[in-house]
Amino acid sequence: MEICYGAAPLAIDNNTETGEDLAILEGCRRYDAEAFGQVVDRYQKRVFGFVKRMVRDEDDASDLTQEVFIKAFQNIKRFDGRSSMRTWLFKIAHNLCIDHSRRAGRLPKLETIDSTPMDDAMELDLPDTRWQPETLAVDQELMEVVEKGIAEMSEKLRPVLLLHDREDLSYEEIAQLLEIPMGTVKSRLFLARAFLHDRITAYLNEGVASYE
Amino acid sequence: MSKRNLVDDQVLDRKLHSNESLKIADAVKGLPDEELSLVWRSELNAKLLAVANRGRGRWVRPLRWTTGVGASIAASVALFVALMHVEAPQAGLSAKRDLESQMVAAHKLSVRSVDVAGEGLSFLDEVELASAHQDAEWTQEDLEPL
Numbered sequence: 001m002e003i004c005y006g007a008a009p010l011a012i013d014n015n016t017e018t019g020e021d022l023a024i025l026e027g028c029r030r031y032d033a034e035a036f037g038q039v040v041d042r043y044q045k046r047v048f049g050f051v052k053r054m055v056r057d058e059d060d061a062s063d064l065t066q067e068v069f070i071k072a073f074q075n076i077k078r079f080d081g082r083s084s085m086r087t088w089l090f091k092i093a094h095n096l097c098i099d100h101s102r103r104a105g106r107l108p109k110l111e112t113i114d115s116t117p118m119d120d121a122m123e124l125d126l127p128d129t130r131w132q133p134e135t136l137a138v139d140q141e142l143m144e145v146v147e148k149g150i151a152e153m154s155e156k157l158r159p160v161l162l163l164h165d166r167e168d169l170s171y172e173e174i175a176q177l178l179e180i181p182m183g184t185v186k187s188r189l190f191l192a193r194a195f196l197h198d199r200i201t202a203y204l205n206e207g208v209a210s211y212e
Numbered sequence: 213m214s215k216r217n218l219v220d221d222q223v224l225d226r227k228l229h230s231n232e233s234l235k236i237a238d239a240v241k242g243l244p245d246e247e248l249s250l251v252w253r254s255e256l257n258a259k260l261l262a263v264a265n266r267g268r269g270r271w272v273r274p275l276r277w278t279t280g281v282g283a284s285i286a287a288s289v290a291l292f293v294a295l296m297h298v299e300a301p302q303a304g305l306s307a308k309r310d311l312e313s314q315m316v317a318a319h320k321l322s323v324r325s326v327d328v329a330g331e332g333l334s335f336l337d338e339v340e341l342a343s344a345h346q347d348a349e350w351t352q353e354d355l356e357p358l
């Protein structure tokens with residue numbers, strides 16, 4: 001859904017953003033800290049969750065998340081509305097996370113992308129008694145396996161998985177955000193899920209083996 | 213997109229929408245939200261306020277400059293107008309001085325006339341009387357002393 005705001009079309013999230021968001025955005029452009037505070041209220045948890053899973057250190061994630069919103073507010077006049085506010089914030093967050101990783105000396109694990117043959121991925125059956133995603137929040141151990149799997153996967157796969165499966169961004173939005181083709185988004189998403197699938201399978205099989 | 217790429221894309225879509233793949237997506241979706249402390253938020257608010265003040269200052273600075281120039285010009289004009297009117301009080305002041313000297317002279321004269329003529333009407337009073345009664349009719353009583 002797009003509406004025109006000034007000269008540039010403003011993309012609006014179908015779920016949440018309404019005409020009220022236009023008033024908030026207008027306030028932000030006048031450097032109204034209170035108006036931007038409403039943006040922070042809406043997105044702070046989601047941005048922090050994304051950043052924390054990207055950089056894997058809580059203190060660094062706290063600082064980086066603040067930096068995301070400060071940068072966004074400083075550059076609010078450059079927000080042209082071609083993407084949604086949510087996408088724009090995650091783009092800033094992703095760029096800061098990449099810069100942070102480069103400073104920390106962590107390079108993307110390119111070998112992980114090539115190591116999983118796509119044809120063989122996710123052909124195994126997981127034991128249904130243990131693998132119930134809807135009860136993941138209850139199964140603390142399984143949740144930790146998923147978190148650990150996300151932390152261990154390649155830094156090229158991780159943002160795609162988080163942005164699509166956790167933040168509900170579309171393939172197009174992710175492609176625009178990461179500046180990669182849409183086909184690459186899909187293939188990385190598939191590989192990321194396959195990686196997690198392997199981790200969960202190994203964990204569940206260990207559990208079955210120890211029981212036996 | 214080439215035919216081969218299209219086929220690959222369709223295969224990829226099918227795999228992404230498989231049950232196992234969607235279960236992984238659900239697992240990621242089900243991870244808990246991250247909480248942030250009030251301290252974190254208050255720190256951020258302070259930093260955002262600083263950004264807001266700097267951002268608004270970019271507009272206030274040129275406004276102050278133009279206001280200052282305008283005020284200076286206005287003050288200069290006002291000073292010029294004030295200086296142009298400086299001479300007018302001088303004329304009034306000299307007139308005031310003339311009146312004052314006349315009053316002093318008149319007083320001195322009246323004092324002298326009293327000294328000379330004694331009590332009663334001074335010549336000034338007579339002059340006034342004469343002018344006041346210039347058109348009056350003379351009666352016998354008026355003429356008798358003459």
